[in-house]
Amino acid sequence: MQKGPSEGDLASSCPAFAAGTPASSAGVLVNELPQSLSIAELVIAGLANGQLWILEAGPVWAGYGTLKPCVVCRVKIADDEIQYDVVGPRGSVPVHVKCYRSWRVRSNKLRRST
């Protein structure tokens, strides 16, 4: 004997449950709560809204963080993290190494596709 009704209940409650959980792949058009986005998404959003540009040259400076906000994720770069300074249209800006890497990868892709 199968327990038809209970199986049916489970199946019908599943979609509702899934809809209630926050989908991380939702939208990219978010300018607040940067920690809810991955670095790759922040890079894409930054390139789209003009905050970032396609990287050409490498960093002009590397060292411990100077507690300035990273241009990609806007989180302060702590003095026990490595910071890169990159020069762009608006002068040199600080960026986390991990953010720089993601930015670099995206820049390389964009440069090749154009």
Ligand SMILES: [Zn+2]
């Ligand atoms: Zn960062």
